[in-house]
Amino acid sequence: MLNVDNIMEKLEEEGYRPTSPRRFVLNEIVRRQAPFTSAELWEAVREHAPGVGRATVFRTLELLSRMGVLQRIHQDADGGRCHAYLACDDSHHHHLICNVCGTVTDFHEDRALDALVREIEQHTDFKVEGHRLELVGRCPGCRETATGQ
């Protein structure tokens, strides 16, 4: 699914044009494993495809988010600068982000989450309609090697 051609095809199916600026941006997005900022992406696009404008980069980010190919994740940065983007498939899932190397793993533990939601609904009388959940930690690789924060 995380393949430039597939996504371009999907774009076309949904009525958008498979243009080359979009392909350039998509190329840079797909090659990233860890969450990236818009600034990083724009820098990379400018280097590899100098003709492409900044607005197009943002427009493509927005388009792909709407299509579910990309997610915008929130991080507890100090001030602004809290957004990062991440290519992922569009099924409902959550992210596990490594504190050390930034790699992201998806997970789909809906049973336990449903249990949590049910418990909360009982206690609070809220009707829960949606959630935002992100876990951070240490991936299998970094768990062994690195020790300090």
Place this chain on the structure above:
Amino acid sequence: MLNVDNIMEKLEEEGYRPTSPRRFVLNEIVRRQAPFTSAELWEAVREHAPGVGRATVFRTLELLSRMGVLQRIHQDADGGRCHAYLACDDSHHHHLICNVCGTVTDFHEDRALDALVREIEQHTDFKVEGHRLELVGRCPGCRETATGQ
């Protein structure tokens, strides 16, 4: 705990000065029930205490966040504009935000969340070190009255 005098006292205990600009800002923060944006707060402060500068409002927001009196929450707004602030006590807890009226309820369901974390650790071999969780839905009041989105 959500009392201006208490918080001012706490400020003083931690070595900060209980100045009147801080008190003005704090007043506006404490009177809000629902999450508010920095712009709303700044507008309110400017109206009720014209002498206070914008930088002071942001500095106070930051200070209170560091002290745990305030949380910065993330919302899936379209673009920037994703931050809201919320006064709350500093124990570890999560928020339940009403989609209709914006009211926020805290919850402390750590058992179910721990179960979720344990399950994920087993499946992924990650060591989970932290999480961000926010639930949105419909509070008891709005659940009865409103029906449309």
Place this chain on the structure above:
DNA sequence: CCGCACTATGAGACTAAGTATCATAACGAA
């Protein structure tokens, strides 16, 4: 009560993310 070191403040410049505008260019169907 006074002076002094330090912290806090306001004004305003600055930064960075993201959006809006607008004239132009590429597309693709007829």
Place this chain on the structure above:
DNA sequence: TTCGTTATGATACTTAGTCTCATAGTGCGG
């Protein structure tokens, strides 16, 4: 080829938040 539509790049703009710096407030030691 033509023509309506969609996409594009340049650039201006907006908005959240930060930085700087000169000034003012604060609290403590005398």
